[in-house]
Structures are given as structure tokens and as C-alpha cells.
Amino acid sequence: MASARSAVRPAVSIAATALAAVATASVVVPAPAAAAPTSGAAVTGYAGGSTNDVPHVIAEPPEVLVPEGSSRSFTVRLSHPPSGMVSVNMRLSGTGVWASHPMLLTFNPYDWSTPKSYPLFSMPDADAVDDVLVVTLDVPGYLPSTVTVRQIDDD
Ligand SMILES: [Ca+2]
Numbered sequence: 001m002a003s004a005r006s007a008v009r010p011a012v013s014i015a016a017t018a019l020a021a022v023a024t025a026s027v028v029v030p031a032p033a034a035a036a037p038t039s040g041a042a043v044t045g046y047a048g049g050s051t052n053d054v055p056h057v058i059a060e061p062p063e064v065l066v067p068e069g070s071s072r073s074f075t076v077r078l079s080h081p082p083s084g085m086v087s088v089n090m091r092l093s094g095t096g097v098w099a100s101h102p103m104l105l106t107f108n109p110y111d112w113s114t115p116k117s118y119p120l121f122s123m124p125d126a127d128a129v130d131d132v133l134v135v136t137l138d139v140p141g142y143l144p145s146t147v148t149v150r151q152i153d154d155d
């Protein structure tokens with residue numbers, strides 16, 4: 001492991017601000033999940049008319065590779081229609097400096113099945129570590145989904 005360089009780039013503080021904005025915008029309601037997800041809810045086999053399926057958030061793809069200094073997106077939709085408008089509570093954990101526009105994903109009884117794109121930008125950093133960000137997407141009454149975002153470091 002090479003020791004980290006001491007130089008701090010101005011871009012880092014900008015990114016930190018942007019990330020903070022994302023986190024702030026994402027806080028909606030602390031959603032206590034009704035039940036723990038047994039496993040990654042597979043969409044395979046989902047039949048539109050079935051009411052036996054447990055409602056869950058669908059985030060695709062489950063893993064996103066983002067070259068340092070670039071942005072990539074994942075999409076979010078719901079398996080079942082909500083009774084009214086719902087907001088996606090997004091929680092971020094992991095390492096690295098990521099940025100995005102502060103935006104709140106919402107779904108209503110008419111657009112719940114339409115994938116909505118959420119872009120994430122991997123800010124250039126001074127290290128050579130492939131940082132990993134785990135995004136948890138929560139909607140009250142739905143099983144949450146996660147997306148693993150992996151930075152492809154260029155240092
Ligand atoms: Ca780097």
C-alpha cells in the first residue's frame with residue numbers, strides 16, 4: 001500500500017458538499033421495514049397480475065461500475081403500484097467521494113412501473129483505491145433494494 005498523498009484537491013471539498021446535498025435531499029422518512037428481506041428479491045418470474053408477490057423496490061442493475069471522473073446511472077421502479085405518491089428513501093454507505101444532483105425519486109399509482117434513472121458521479125480522488133458505495137433504496141411498505149456502486153480508480 002502506498003501512503004496517501006497529502007495534497008488536498010479543491011474538488012474534494014466541492015464533492016463533499018454535493019454529496020451532503022444528496023444525503024439531505026434523500027432523507028424522507030425513516031422507514032422501518034415490515035419484514036427483513038429473505039434474499040435479493042428476484043424479479044424473474046414476476047407476473048403482472050399476481051397479488052401474492054411481496055411488494056419490493058426494483059433497482060437495476062444491482063452493481064454499477066463507474067470510472068473515476070465519470071458518471072453512471074441505475075434505475076429504480078416498484079413491483080406493485082402504491083396507493084398514493086411515495087418517495088424513495090436513499091441511504092448511502094461506503095467510501096469515496098461521490099456527487100449527484102440533489103433529487104428525490106417519487107412514484108405514484110400511474111408511473112410506479114416506469115424505471116427512473118439516478119446518476120452518480122465519481123469525483124477524481126488522490127488515492128488509488130477502488131471505492132465502493134452501497135445505495136439502499138427504501139419505500140415504506142416495500143422491501144428495500146440495494147445497488148453496489150464500484151469506482152474504477154485511475155491512479
Ligand atoms: Ca483515484
Ligand SMILES: [Ca+2]
Nearest residue numbers: 125129131153
Ligand atoms: Ca479512489
